[in-house]
Amino acid sequence: MSGTKLGLRGVLVERAGRAVLQIDSLDVCAGEILAVVGPNGAGKTTLVQVMALLERPLRGEVLFDGQPASGGPLSYRRRMAVVFQEPLLLDTTVEGNVRSGLALRGVHGEEQRRRVALWLERFGIAHLARRSVRALSGGEAQRTSLARAFVLEPEVLLLDEPFGALDPPTREALIDDLDRALAETHTATVFVTHDRSEALRLGDRLAVLIGGRIRHVGPPAEVFASPADEEVAAFVGIETIAAGRVRSVEGGLAVVDVGGEIVEATTPADAGADVLVCLRPEDVVLSPREERASPTSARNRLAAVVRRILPAGPHARVELDAGFPIVALITKQSLEELGLAPGSPVVASFKATAVHLIPHRPRG
């Protein structure tokens, strides 16, 4: 990972006198995928439009390769590509659409044909090349839109909820293809979504955008394990996130190696696959260490040590070290009865069905 490819500095965007986007500083580095998550109305689309130089902020500037993107926006736009939630295809064939941006950017002839054929193939739409876009399904249309962006070989790719309008199976297949394309091209990417699992799946870094402001930026595990504030915590759901590798899969039960510890999960996965292990804090049960041997239906029982205890309304948020960080949410009463304090040894139990595995290819 090298220097900053695209950055925002002191950006302010107002609509009807109300600030809808206020960003002091946000960068995406070369070869990096920055996932921006936030609820609806957080300013995600405005963020993309400002980064793509499609909307001029009231204040602040966009940096390209560390330099202010001054002069006309056209030359910078021609180094980027944007995919919106709606496919926004031109009324022509699939191939005509994939070619359109290249033609506008002055790429013609053999080079154009080579690139168009390559990306039609990569996104599995080569057989639709001559079909009118009026006859495409939602998934095929969005594949066309993605191919139209990748064919430009942009220095920066901006994706604004590209899977927002798709049904789950179509979305899954398309995320796989996008993941593969991003891994091959190493394009600096800003991936905007309201879906946390999509963000975890693709993002190298996570930025949480709420109310027009970036509230937390960092590696996914950090954002989820120690969110910057309550609103971020409420949005991300305070999940435990840990990188692991599936060791084996037997009878629908995946055995995952997480930093030397074993976690069992019922999420479908392939042996040998790299995954993120996700666990909601309310699914974690804490008990005294001496009860570790007593029988229970929970498949996962890990010896852990309490690191930190934070109040969270009627609950307490207990951060544990079980060889990897785990967060548990328990009532204040349970906290008192167990007499927990930093350093206390405990057993953290959770069912295999409570563990959610997200495929995650390590990058860089």
Next chain:
Amino acid sequence: MGLVWDGITEAFRLIFTGDAQVYEIAFLSLGVSAAATAIALVIGLSVASFLAFRAPPGRTVAISFLNSGFALPPVVVGLIVAVLLWRTGPLGQLHLLYTPGAIVIAQAVIATPVVTALSTAALQGLHPRLRLQVLALGASRWQAAWLLFREARLALLAAVMAGFGAAISEVGATIMVGGNIKGETRTLTSATVLEVQQGNFETAMALSIILLLLIYLVILSLTVVQQRRPPA
């Protein structure tokens, strides 16, 4: 019915014998209305793009004025253009009154609100973010305009047809600013009015039929362009 039949026979006789006067009148009508439509299209697309894409304040009021243009009385347009072009009027220096140029101006004034209003509706019908997508693909402002016009071509060509129809079918303003001068400013509509006034109903009917044929040929060719398969 006899009159209609006689008119049809006379129309075909005039067409196939190559009657020089009728051809001259027909070509003048076509040329003047085509020029007026072209002017209306240039102004209409510019204003429509501004209204549809920039969404300026007061857009609804502006569009309501344009929509009122559908009912703009040609006689009123003729009067105003005539007053402007009158020798002592503000544009009198141009010496355009009673020339084909004056008819072009009057017809353009009639066609422009029609073309503009329908073009604005056509461009507003595009997805609001399509323009951003086209710019993001790397289009310059002109390239973006061309691509967006192409996307809205069905409705835009309907606007062109409506504008051309308003121009070529118009007679009140044409007579008022053109003067219906034989060999100079006589169009198919003004000639028809003259023949009716002189009681030559058969010739008037023949000219009307030629006018209808001409309109159909123009609209047919525009429709063929409109209904073509999308370009690959």
